[in-house]
Amino acid sequence: MKTTRVTARLAGLAVGLALGVSALAVTRASAADTPQKGGDLIMLRAEQLRTLLPSQPTDNASIWPIEEVFNTLLVPKQDGSGVAPSLATSWEQSKDGLDWTFHLRHGVKFTNGQEMTSKDVKFSIEETSKPSSPFAFINAAITKVTTPDAYTVVIHTAKPFAPLPADMAIFANSIVPYDYAGMTPEAFSKKPIGTGPFMLKSWTPGVEATFERNPNYWDKGKPYLDSITFKVVADSNTRANEVQGGQAQIDEFPAFSSITALQNSGTAKIGTYASSRVDFLSINTQKKPFDNVDVRRAIASAVDKNTLVKVVLFGHGKPAGAYMSPSSWSHDPSITGYPYDLKAAKAFLAKSPVPDGFKATITVASGNSDQQTMAQIIQASLAKLGIKITIQTLDPSAAYDAKQNGNYDMGFSYDTTDIVDPDEIIRFTGSYDGGSHGLYSFYKNKEIDSWIAKAATLNDQDARQKIYFKVEKAWNEAQPLVPLFYTPELYAYASNVHDFHPFVTGNYNLADVWMSK
């Protein structure tokens, strides 16, 4: 499934640590360590950087480097409870709830020497609001941006819109210079000018990109590193080997199977961070017999989530209940999903129009051994209900296509989020019109849709939470998808790397990272 980046920030670090990963040391700097300047850090990644134009990317491989080059008005708070100042030092909502005023930090300079002002902010937000931007939906509530003076920006919305501050903390609303400092967007994406801690030094498309310290970064004293290099290494074994061999410092997404070996190597540490990722067994509810709720409940009851966590995540995760991640304040911990119980599964199926079972396929992406394994485990369980599963392997792009066109029975999907407000992700996966037809379940429920729409207009978080709990309960009853597990975010990194702490939304925060020796 594509990396679906939506918005919702979460009350999460604590919950994330409770994801059954407490045994893995989250190696924050040990006591009395003072950050040192200098060092060239190499991070290995499976995917390649495609563009540095903030309004364009949908892939993490581009998004996360963009967050090192540019700043946003606000940033997610470390504990996930909301947003904190960045280029805006303070902000307030008008009494009628329709205007948000942001006060900009003074004296911030772009790397071309120009001062950052409200004109740049207005331009940046309007660029991402254009329909050609895949993240235009994030600014859909905005009707107008005005600039009363050089350091004040007012954002108007048609209806009161609580998630707006969180939307100003997403990479897509990064602040670029007005009119891309006279460049075309294409030229700018290759020679970006930002206010962030690092600036682009060299870039070989598909191979590597190096960013060096911005000497005039407004957050004085930071960043510590001289440079960071993102290198593409597709093979997870090779990434792990390079970190062990000292050729690189950070391995993004080590394979779960390699964690133990990496921990025992003595040269690498494993960092486990709260993530917003939830993995699902997708069901195409448009197709018979999956349109029947008892069939879906039978399937949900026949999926042994504990085994999946053990086999696929090697124990580094937690079986899922509610469809919202525990890293979000919208997550209802009382929902535990359908427990693995073949008797109950048979009882559900007996109530359905296909009491003796049926034939169906599970579509998996080629080269994804996790999906293959999960499909086989689920195939074996469903066989006991008389449901005969054929596993169909398609290459990733074709599998994605099949899902989008509703041309599949069952498959695997996941969602992640880019912002600290649950609004976007709860729509994305729960609502038919949320962007992916409910993560390609094609499930329609007018009540759920109207509750979600209502919650976004409320400013009181407790009131919103109550509604979200209601949404998750109704969704859980219907099981348009089977939530499988909550997946933590893992990084392997060299022992001399300190203060590496990615957010729930994925931001690397490399400005805080330093290397000893």
Place this chain on the structure above:
Amino acid sequence: MLRFLIRRLLLLIPVVVGVATLTFMLMHMTPGDPARTYLGDRASPQALAALRHQWGLDQPLWRQYLAFMGGLATGNLGQSMFFHDSIVSLLAIRLPPTLLLMAIATLFSILISVPLAVWMALSRGGAVDTAVRSFNSVAQGTPLFFTGAVLIAVFSLKLHWFPVAGYGKTFGEHVVSLILPSIAVALVIIPFLIRGLRGALIDALNSEFVNFAKAKGLSRRAIWTHYALRNAAIPGISILGIQVGYLAGGSLVIENVFAIPGMGTFLMKGILNRDFPVVQASALIFALLVIFVYLLTDIAYGLFDPRVRVK
């Protein structure tokens, strides 16, 4: 010779047109939409339409085909959809590592196979002969990625003789980085080459012309270099030519294991992204590489064997 070369080069035209057409058809027939793959789940219909228009995917297929072939004729391979860069400039990054890998692997194959085959032919049935033949079976049965992983574990992680992976920055670093992957690839070629050379050498040594040379009183050394080896070289070159052709395919695997930014990883990613221009250009380059190697093989025949020398 010149006419031979011109004829062979002219023959390239139908091959290029054929490969280009076939790749174009296959890529457009495969399900999977590049715009969707690029923009992800949240893209609005407008954003998708705009991108399809920008990439020319909203044109009828025949027009896209004509545009592609027209570009090809003028040496314009188009733009990569995903890198926003011209294919030619991307190939300038991607082609050298693969060529260097193929060259070093070929060199290793020859340096290892020829002496071993000679030794085996001299001591037929002896310990060396048996040992190398058993090694051949093992080497042939080992998948490339596994050989690569074992070499990394031993020579990079344990002994620290070579970098774990990557390509380095200077030419010297490039060569050092490519030694392990070249050995891994050579190990696929060597068994075929040794077997072919050994058999051909034994045949040559048993032949009438060698007996005649002996009868003439020629030195052992002269018989080996001028008669046995020279005759055995011909099947050896055929095998090497075919195997180096396969090497192009092997680069897909080995470049992935060693994180070498070459043609193999470029094509692989291009296919997964449905980056049509990248796939079309890479397939063409691989086809041209194979043809070029076969051409070299043909020329080499002429050098070794006056009987097939082209007039």
